[in-house]
Amino acid sequence: xxxxxxxxxxxxxxxxxxxxxxxxxxxxxxxxxxxxxxxxxxxxxxxxxxxxxxxxxxxxxxxxxxxxxxxxxxxxxxxxxxxxxxxxxxxxxxxxxxxxxxxxxxxxxxxxxxxxxxxxxxxxxxxxxxxxxxxxxxxxxxxxxxxxxxxxxxxxxxxxxxxxxxxxxxxxxxxxxxxxxxxxxxxxxxxxxxxxxxxxxxxxxxxxxxxxxxxxxxxxxxxxxxxxxxxxxxxxxxxxxxxxxxxxxxxxxxxxxxxxxxxxxxxxxxxxxxxxxxxxxxxxxxxxxxxxxxxxxxxxxxxxxxxxxxxxxxxxxxxxxxxxxxxxxxxxxxxxxxxxxxxxxxxxxxxxxxxxxxxxxxxxxxxxxxxxxxxxxxxxxxxxxxxxxxxxxxxxxxxxxxxx
Amino acid sequence: xxxxxxxxxxxxxxxxxxxxxxxxxxxxxxxxxxxxxxxxxxxxxxxxxxxxxxxxxxxxxxxxxxxxxxxxxxxxxxxxxxxxxxxxxxxxxxxxxxxxxxxxxxxxxxxxxxxxxxxxxxxxxxxxxxxxxxxxxxxxxxxxxxxxxxxxxxxxxxxxxxxxxxxxxxxxxxxxxxxxxxxxxxxxxxxxxxxxxxxxxxxxxxxxxxxxxxxxxxxxxxxxxxxxxxxxxxxxxxxxxxxxxxxxxxxxxxxxxxxxxxxxxxxxxxxxxxxxxxxxxxxxxxxxxxxxxxxxxxxxxxxxxxxxxxxxxxxxxxxxxxxxxxxxxxxxxxxxxxxxxxxxxxxxxxxxxx
Numbered sequence: 001x002x003x004x005x006x007x008x009x010x011x012x013x014x015x016x017x018x019x020x021x022x023x024x025x026x027x028x029x030x031x032x033x034x035x036x037x038x039x040x041x042x043x044x045x046x047x048x049x050x051x052x053x054x055x056x057x058x059x060x061x062x063x064x065x066x067x068x069x070x071x072x073x074x075x076x077x078x079x080x081x082x083x084x085x086x087x088x089x090x091x092x093x094x095x096x097x098x099x100x101x102x103x104x105x106x107x108x109x110x111x112x113x114x115x116x117x118x119x120x121x122x123x124x125x126x127x128x129x130x131x132x133x134x135x136x137x138x139x140x141x142x143x144x145x146x147x148x149x150x151x152x153x154x155x156x157x158x159x160x161x162x163x164x165x166x167x168x169x170x171x172x173x174x175x176x177x178x179x180x181x182x183x184x185x186x187x188x189x190x191x192x193x194x195x196x197x198x199x200x201x202x203x204x205x206x207x208x209x210x211x212x213x214x215x216x217x218x219x220x221x222x223x224x225x226x227x228x229x230x231x232x233x234x235x236x237x238x239x240x241x242x243x244x245x246x247x248x249x250x251x252x253x254x255x256x257x258x259x260x261x262x263x264x265x266x267x268x269x270x271x272x273x274x275x276x277x278x279x280x281x282x283x284x285x286x287x288x289x290x291x292x293x294x295x296x297x298x299x300x301x302x303x304x305x306x307x308x309x310x311x312x313x314x315x316x317x318x319x320x321x322x323x324x325x326x327x328x329x330x331x332x333x334x335x336x337x338x339x340x341x342x343x344x345x346x347x348x349x350x351x352x353x354x355x356x357x358x359x360x361x362x363x364x365x366x367x368x369x370x371x372x373x374x375x376x377x378x379x380x381x382x383x384x385x386x387x388x389x390x391x392x393x394x395x396x397x398x399x400x401x402x403x404x
Numbered sequence: 405x406x407x408x409x410x411x412x413x414x415x416x417x418x419x420x421x422x423x424x425x426x427x428x429x430x431x432x433x434x435x436x437x438x439x440x441x442x443x444x445x446x447x448x449x450x451x452x453x454x455x456x457x458x459x460x461x462x463x464x465x466x467x468x469x470x471x472x473x474x475x476x477x478x479x480x481x482x483x484x485x486x487x488x489x490x491x492x493x494x495x496x497x498x499x500x501x502x503x504x505x506x507x508x509x510x511x512x513x514x515x516x517x518x519x520x521x522x523x524x525x526x527x528x529x530x531x532x533x534x535x536x537x538x539x540x541x542x543x544x545x546x547x548x549x550x551x552x553x554x555x556x557x558x559x560x561x562x563x564x565x566x567x568x569x570x571x572x573x574x575x576x577x578x579x580x581x582x583x584x585x586x587x588x589x590x591x592x593x594x595x596x597x598x599x600x601x602x603x604x605x606x607x608x609x610x611x612x613x614x615x616x617x618x619x620x621x622x623x624x625x626x627x628x629x630x631x632x633x634x635x636x637x638x639x640x641x642x643x644x645x646x647x648x649x650x651x652x653x654x655x656x657x658x659x660x661x662x663x664x665x666x667x668x669x670x671x672x673x674x675x676x677x678x679x680x681x682x683x684x685x686x687x688x689x690x691x692x693x694x695x696x697x698x699x700x701x702x703x704x705x706x707x708x709x710x711x712x713x714x715x716x717x718x719x720x721x722x723x724x725x726x727x728x729x730x731x732x733x734x735x736x737x738x739x740x741x742x743x744x745x746x747x748x749x750x751x752x753x754x755x756x757x758x
Contacts (some may be wrong), residue, residue, distance in 0.1 A: 047663075047706065084698060084705070089562065089659050090652045094458070101451035118562055119654040126567065138561075184551070185560040 017063045027343030030350075032106030038338060038345060040064075041099030043111045043120075048086035052395050053112050057082045057168045059327025060110065062314035063335075071337045076345075081105060089110075089119035096120045100129050107132055107350055109328050110153070114138045114185060117150075125149045130351050132337070133330050133380070137186065137264075139193075143377040144355070147329045148346075151354055151378045153330055155288055157186060157262070158193030159235070159403030163286050163384055164235060165197020166401065168205075168217045172258060176207045178231035180222055180246055182238055183211040190237035190262065193403075207231050212242060223249040240267065244275040251279035261285045263384070269293030269320040272389060281391045286384040286401075289329060290364050296393045302363035329362045333380065335372060336360055347365060368400050415563055429737055450579040454651070455691060457583045460590045461647045463687030466671045467597055467680065468640030473669070474678035475601055476633035477613030479532060482539030484665030486516050486638040489654075490645025495563045495655040496556060505568050505650045507590065516642020516758040517635045525635030528627055543665040547657035562656025565649065565744055586647050593640055597680050600636060609633050610678075641668075674716045678724025685724045689716075 006014040044057030064078040072078065081103055092111060099105045100123075107130035111117055114136040115127045116232035124131040125147050133153035134141050141152030168175050179194065181187030191209065195202040208229035210222035219242050226234065227250075234257040236246050250259065259282065265271045266285040270293075281404030290297045297303045306328060311317055338345075340353040357380065360371040371380045382402050387394040445453040465487055472478050493515050494508035523542070530538050550557045557563070570581035600606055608629045611619035620626050649655050671686030710725035720727035 046702075048663075084702075086663075087658055088661065088663075089654055089656050090648070093652050093654065097451050097454055101449060113658075115560065115562055115656040115658045118564060118656065119652065119659075122564055122567065122653055165719070 028349075030106060030346035030348070031104040033076070033345035036076055037079050038073060038076050039081065039103060039105045040334070041096065041103065041105035043083040043092045043095050043108075043116060044082055044083040045087035045112060046084035046114055048088070048272045049380055050087040050113060053323060054084075055321055055323040056110070056112060056327040056330075059317060059324045060106055060331040062309070062317075063328055063331035066309060066313050067335055073335060074342060078335075078338075085113075087109075087116065087117055089113075089115045092116035093119050093123065096123065100124075100127065105272065106130075106345060107347065109133060110135050112136070117141070121147060121150055128347060130347055130354065132350075133333060135326075135327055135330070137189070139189065142377070144376055149351060151373070153333065153380050154326075154383045155263075155384055155403065156193075156379070157189035157264075158196065159379075159382060160263055160286050160384060161190040161193025161235070161237075162197035162283075162403040163386070163401045164404075165194050167284075167386060167398075168233060169198065169201070172233060175205060175233040175258070176229070176231045177205050177233045177235065178208040178210075178226040178229055178257070179206065179235045180210050180212070180219060180226060180238060181236075182242065183213055186239075186264070187211060187237045190235065194235060197403075203291060212238070214239070214242075216242075219245050219247075220249050222238070222246075223255075224253060227253060227255045231395070233258045233260070237262045238265055240265045240271045244271050247271070247275040247279055247283065251276075259283045266370050266387075266394070267291055267293060267320075267322055268295075268393065277391050280389045283389045284386060285389075285394070286380050286386050287366055287394065288369050288384045288398075289322070289325055289362075290366060291362045291394065292322060292325055294393050306364055310340070325364050329364050330364055333357075333360065366396065366400075427737065433736065438587075438591055442584065445580045445583045450577060453577075453579040453583050457579070458648075459653055459687040459691045460583075460586045460683070461644050461651065461687070462668075462671060462690040464590055464593050464647070465641045465644035465668055466675060466686035466690070467593060467683035468637045468642075468644065469668050469672045470675075470677060470679065471597060471601065471609070471640065472633055472637035473672060474676075475606060475613065476609040476630060476637075478527065478630065478633065479536040479669075480539045480637070481536050481662075481665050481669060482542035483638070483641045483668045484581055484660050485539075485542045485639045486520060487645035487648065487664060488550065488660035488669075489519055489638075490516050490642030491649035491655050491660070492550065492557060492563075492645075493642070494646035494649040495565055498650075498718065499558075499563045500556075505565075506585070508650070510647045512646035513639050515645045516645070517639040519642075520620050520638025521631055521635035523638070524631035527634060528630055531730050539665075540662070540680065543662045546660050550657040550660070557655075557657070560657060561656055562659075563654075565653045567653060568650060582651055586651070589643065589647060594680055594683075597640070601680065602698040605629070605632070639660050670713060672723075674713065674723055676726030676729065679723065679725040679729060681729065682723050682725035 010231040022308045027035065042060065044054055045051055046054040046057065061082060064080045065075065068077045081099055082100060083095045085095055096108055099108065101131055108124060108339050110133050111120065112135040117134045117136055122130060128149060131150040132153060137154060137157045139156040141150055168177065179191060181190055198205055208226050208231055210226050212219045212222055219238065223246055234250065236243055236259065238246055243261060257327060261283050263286055266287060268291055273278045290303065307319065309328065310324060314324060336357065337354045339393065341350050355373050355375050355378065357371050362371060369383045369385065373380050383400045384403065385396050385400050386398050389395045465483065469480060469483050472480055490512040493512040497503040497508045497511060498505060527535055527538065551559050568578060568582060570576055570578060572579065608624045611622065611624055612626050612629055616626055667690045671690040675686030675690045676682030693709055693712055694705065697705040697712065700708050
């Protein structure tokens with residue numbers, strides 16, 4: 001065969017393949033989607049003060065690698081473009097514009113941080129680009145009337161605090177509540193949610209609040225002051241290091257309040273173990289996902305699947321890191337939406353499918369907790385279940401509660 | 405100040421002193437560059453226009469730092485604080501009082517001038533590295549102060565600003581309009597800076613930097629001029645901050661970390677610390693090098709960034725414009741003379757000897 005012949009044959013084959021592909025997939029496409037590829041954009045703080053969350057972006061990339069190896073979404077490979085915004089909102093604006101205008105992504109997925117998401121929300125809604133499943137615990141992402149292109153994912157801090165408040169009203173109606181919170185939006189959101197949940201009883205029931213700065217060495221003095229208020233219920237809205245300190249101090253000074261602990265600091269590995277298991281007995285928290293360090297899940301098939309994926313695709317992440325569970329779950333939610341979009345991969349349809357999730361069960365979510373959305377409900381996770389620490393593991397109790 | 409840098413400073417200041425009588429070729433070059441910059445956005449995608457707008461904003465901020473650090477010898481690692489002050493002035497005026505975006509720039513300039521003068525007074529007591537440390541403290545405190553005054557600043561949530569629309573009747577896009585707006589401010593800023601620095605005030609700044617005692621002996625009120633240098637510098641940086649808020653459409657404490665202050669100093673040093681044109685090179689560096697570094701290596705972008713910075717500083721220790729500028733200044737008139745043998749040859753010779 002001469003060279004020319006082979007080229008002609010090659011071209012002919014290529015032509016046939018292309019024609020065939022077009023005939024099969026004849027889809028409707030918005031920017032970033034073709035017969036063979038779906039382009040997704042994402043920003044993450046891989047550097048800077050919040051770089052611990054970078055694990056989420058890496059886990060998502062690892063999840064999409066697995067999906068692609070298994071044949072992609074309806075035959076299309078995910079092209080995941082993730083860039084480092086260093087937790088800087090202006091940088092996030094720049095990167096998102098680059099991904100939307102230069103890279104032509106179909107949608108922006110799970111950008112991390114309340115400030116960064118606030119900064120890009122206007123731009124994405126003006127340009128009708130989906131801002132799907134944002135990674136923040138703030139309460140403002142469920143606002144489809146004003147921001148029909150923005151959707152949250154995890155239960156907000158306020159939803160969680162309202163759940164505690166309802167439990168207190170039902171089971172401890174005469175409680176005197178003290179709150180220890182981090183002096184920023186994360187901590188303050190718990191106070192807001194607690195007040196919302198308690199309603200007009202809030203002023204009477206909340207007897208003391210103390211805040212700390214992330215630069216404080218310990219929260220000992222705050223805990224002592226709260227004990228002095230005579231409270232018998234303590235709500236702690238603190239990040240893991242301070243949560244462990246608070247647990248230890250409460251125990252050491254002989255205070256025995258009913259202690260509610262934010263879900264942010266409910267990790268067995270990074271909070272309960274350093275605080276000392278015996279000091280944590282009786283602490284109540286709320287959860288929507290499975291704690292990878294909690295032994296009760298480690299024999300379930302879902303955990304084993306997750307672990308196998310961790311070992312094969314995400315080996316640089318720590319198996320005790322809840323962020324790897326988060327990335328796995330949120331990536332799976334996106335894949336569900338893209339599958340549901342079928343061959344109609346326009347931004348309109350993707351948003352419509354994202355707003356039409358019906359009782360989706362994620363393997364690493366707690367049994368019974370489902371993801372669901374509708375045209376006027378852009379909060380995929382609204383449910384949590386209360387859990388009590390028994391000295392080695394969290395014991396779920398009571399019904400699945402909704403905090404919306 | 406060391407002998408070497410004093411010698412360099414001497415050369416630069418001599419060049420600066422010679423500038424008010426601009427030779428004709430400089431005007432032509434400047435007019436050509438401005439015209440080029442004004443038509444440039446029409447050939448680019450919106451994203452690139454946005455990027456170049458950011459470059460110009462950083463250039464204005466770096467220009468402010470050049471006045472203080474390059475011409476007056478006071479090192480500031482805290483200009484991010486004034487950048488933030490300008491940004492929040494614009495944001496609060498737009499967000500709370502509905503002031504149109506263009507009208508927020510003069511108040512931002514005024515407020516930052518006053519803040520700069522106020523900060524400049526205690527700064528008189530600090531020299532060199534001590535002043536640098538004081539300004540670092542300011543940069544570190546900024547995000548927390550912004551969170552503390554949350555009734556005004558919106559706290560961690562920040563403030564979202566309304567989208568700027570080009571004047572009705574002009575059929576150009578939002579990004580192109582903002583580019584032209586910022587370009588106009590940049591041109592004015594550079595002209596004003598040149599007027600200040602190449603005149604009496606600028607000579608006083610340079611004299612204080614090179615030899616404060618000699619400057620005082622010649623009758624320069626060093627305290628007054630140092631404070632004035634601080635205020636002028638922060639005025640420019642504040643204007644840049646206001647533009648930044650308008651372009652990005654959002655301000656929050658996380659936007660103004662210590663890193664932005666460091667970026668300004670890096671941009672200033674890379675571009676040429678005692679130059680005006682160097683600010684533009686500095687702006688390009690601040691905008692593009694981190695992105696380039698990220699493209700080269702996902703794993704260690706800041707190592708690449710550091711390497712690029714080192715290469716620049718080794719190859720051109722006086723910055724790009726500081727090192728190449730004199731060459732160009734010699735070359736251009738020669739080229740001009742080859743084409744036109746005009747009556748300007750007198751001035752050219754002067755330009756060469758300076």
